[in-house]
Amino acid sequence: MDVPKDKSNGDAPCGAATFKALCERTGQAVPRTRTVRTASGGQHLYFTAPAAVRLHNTAGTLAPLVDTRAWGGYVVAAGSLVDGIRYEVQGPALLRPLPDWLKHALVPPHPVNRPAVVPAGRAHRPYVDAALARETAAVTTAPEGRRNATLLRAARALGRFVASGDLTRDEVEMPLQRAGESAGLSATECRTTLRSTLDWSITHNQARTGVAA
Incomplete structure (x- = not known):
């Protein structure tokens, strides 16, 4: 000392x-x-x-x-x-x-082990995963003439899960991009539709639930 x-x-x-x-x-x-x-x-x-x-x-x-x-x-x-x-x-x-x-x-204090905090929405993750799988499959199998509309509908439906914090934007955008291209849409078409539709859906659902953007 x-x-x-x-x-x-x-x-x-x-x-x-x-x-x-x-x-x-x-x-x-x-x-x-x-x-x-x-x-x-x-x-x-x-x-x-x-x-x-x-x-x-x-x-x-x-x-x-x-x-x-x-x-x-x-x-x-x-x-x-x-x-x-x-x-x-x-x-x-x-x-x-x-x-x-x-x-x-x-003696240094022992670190306090705190339980991991899981966002409330994550408790329903099986339902969210099922919705993501369902919408992705719908885009992949969409018939010609309905592909872009199906992609738009899927992005609009899944955007609410991004707004609620159950999914990240990448978790929605990337599989839908791959599904759209697999169905026959161009990469540019997919990106354009997904970007604008997800922007709208996320903002719209945040406003409805009172979540700050």
Whole structure:
């Protein structure tokens, strides 16, 4: 744990003050463990890592100006010289286990598993799929002279499912495009009919159901 001294104020180690305030708020004593005075006048408090928990580095999570180093982090070791100033051990030399209250404050929260939200219309998907299959088959088998009209009717009927959110536009437009071409219509004819008819059907059905475009 890194408890730095406020460089702008030579009177008090601000990190130590905020950590002490945290201990007081939680009703805990300031832990006594292996402590190293840093070159800047701050402190490093060392604890043994808890079992079965992988803690990570933090900055200001516990309290302002209080950082922690754990998995993937590092600190300057006791005895090191930085700018001619030695990192010195102060207080107890023995490392103590990380207190439980600090461990709980440092363990990342578990993600909440929320059930997937299924749009209301999707509950009737078998009916929607049947309608899509029925209209696509009708376009594919439409007789000459009725092909474009059948495509138009299918797009108008299925557009309401796009408006309600049961189908995406691509889920309607692509199979109808293939069905129209399979029946003998040109790709351009299919695109033109589908684009204009779906635009109308989606807008018309959104207006009827009060769904914003």
